[in-house]
Amino acid sequence: MKSTSTNFNTHLFTGEAAGQIINYRVLKMQDSIFIYIGKKDEEVLNGLAVGLLQPYNEKEAISTCILENKESQDLAQKLTVRLKKPTFISCNLNVDRLIAPIIEKHLIKEINEKPEFF
Template sequence: MAKVEYISPTFALHKFNGVVSERKIIYQVLKMVDSLLIFINDKDNMQLSSMFMALPNRYDNLPVGTRLFGDFMEEETSKGIALRITKKLNKTVFVSCNIETDRTMLPLIEKRIYEEIKERPEVF
């Protein structure tokens, strides 16, 4: 008779919040083996309207990336975040940023992610 062996899960979920321009921003990070999935929303019900993927490039120090699905206009927000975090952490990063942003909000949204990376590196 076969024996069932239980193993520890390799996925870990981390949730944190931030306030940008008086709006509550909700971040969820799903840590996987050698990759991250980051959801950014401003509502309690998490949406998934677009996703961008960036991965390290073995031939250059700049990561490469592509839009997996979603609106072209939403791509720019997720794209920038994914590329910069991939470069910093040297791992594949999927980003779904589902909020309407302007040029002043985006750096603050991303800054909150970097603060969390510094405070809790084990969840990234």
């Protein structure tokens, strides 16, 4: 039997926001990425959104919810523009205006420091 290489890479990192430890699980695929965000000891899949680049403008993205979650949709749109690829986001936290920027900061820092995982 012939073996083949996979186009999937995984990465896990953690961050802290509002006294909670947050897991960030990244699944890098050939032409897209999936990022799961959730409490360390409560990993559930409650929200899912996808962001796609506009066909004629890579500086803008559209996003839609697959499983209802506004936080996932907002992050999918922002990260799609930054990563220049379809981005699936599952943000499974109660996100308020104070926590949202911290989550985004964790992601941007990791993307900048370890781009090979994104």
